[in-house]
Amino acid sequence: MATVIRLTKMGRKKKPFYRIIVTDSRKRRDGGWIESIGYYNPLVEPSVVKYDAERLKYWTGVGAKMSERVKAITK
DSSP, X not given: OXXXXXXXXXXXXXXXXXXXXEEETTSOTTSOOSEEEEEEEOSXXXXXXXXXXXXHHHHHHTTXXXXXXXXXXXX
């Protein structure tokens, strides 16, 4: 199973809110997930990004790939 760390969209129309999740790469964007490790809110100024750095390090250590967007927001 190839795992990825990516964003899943929450919220409502024109009010997006994203969770940073670990999931199987074959699942859809909003399909089931293994673990939620944080969230990203782009609507507030400045944008809010909160995530569990320890769990992020664990999942990347066991081979999970991060999406481009997750790499950018977790710098």
